[in-house]
Amino acid sequence: MAKKQLIMEKALELFAKQGFEATSVQQITDHCGISKGAFYLSFKSKDELIVALIDHFMRQFTADIDFVVSDKNEEDLLYNFYYTAFQSFSKHSDFAKLLMKEPAQSFNEELFSKLHNYNKSLEKVILSMIERLYGDLSKDLKYDLSFCIKGFMSTYSELYLLYKTPIDMDLLSQSLVEKTNLLAKNMTITFIPDELIEIIDQPLIEDTSSEKIVEVIEKNIEDMEDSIEKESLILLKQELLEPALHPAIVKGLLSNIQHHPHCKWAAYLLRKHFEIK
Known part of the structure; x- marks a missing residue:
């Protein structure tokens, strides 16, 4: 399990028992069995x-x-x-x-x-x-x-x-x-x-530009091991930067990543960007 994921899962256990305010970074690191330095490598606060x-x-x-x-x-x-x-x-x-x-x-x-x-x-x-x-x-x-x-x-x-x-x-x-x-x-x-x-009906106050989507994809790629989902993300990132693929291929690549727990948000943003139904 990646350290960032471990911290999130263990912190959630403490937050569920004690609430956000009552839980300290020290308690989280003790519960994870890691140092504070390791925590701050994953999260600034x-x-x-x-x-x-x-x-x-x-x-x-x-x-x-x-x-x-x-x-x-x-x-x-x-x-x-x-x-x-x-x-x-x-x-x-x-x-x-x-x-x-x-x-x-x-x-x-x-x-x-x-x-x-x-x-x-x-x-x-x-x-x-x-x-x-x-x-x-x-x-x-x-x-x-x-x-x-x-x-x-x-x-x-x-x-x-x-x-x-x-x-x-x-x-x-x-x-x-x-x-x-x-x-x-x-x-x-x-x-x-x-x-x-x-x-x-006002638009969302959120950056969903191609640059922002590429940022989300790159983070997913960094956190994933080699797999068909990772390869699909790499191809979708390239398509964002230099469009060349047929819409049917883009839809197929999206279907490859749709159900992966780390890729669902990237798939959501990409569907909106490419207007895939």
Whole structure:
């Protein structure tokens, strides 16, 4: 296991028990069995480590949801959306629990900005899904419906995060599909005002330029051993710098990296850049 990954996993164990503020760098290094010097070779500070953990969780979650919405046909789109969301909550339950219980004052401006950007990314994915599913039916109510869907995700995720009873993910997803369809077909009153829609529709405050994507890819390449995913990343980086490949080849390279845990965010950014559906 790479040292950076070890630090993130061991730090998460301590954060889950004690919270961000109560956990010191010394406690993290003791728990990892490494020196402070080794810690600071990977992270400049505890705040940078926390940002890395939030990035990891939110990038995985956002990329998984976006891939499902982009890849699935309308027939099972909503079911797969909910199933993937709750599967991700379950997979990353320790960190999700930590975010739920951590007091807001623990988050600095950078963390708030990142969480805001990820939330806006998720909103855009949900709005895209609503438009695909309901067409003109959703024209005036899609923003209200998107908030309802996010509410379902947040509320029902508590079943995974606060209770230890087994959850039938298939039944839960089917139930929420039914509820969402009922809302979409029967809502008549718009609540979200035009002024708020203008704010929601503003572009993300995030650098998604080719240079930034290359930076993300290079970091992934550096952290990976030789594999088909690594070779695919190298080719995709070259395509960003000097476009030459047929779109079908680019799509194939993206499919090679899509499910690798270290490459999901790179795949998400590349799909947006190359406009791959």
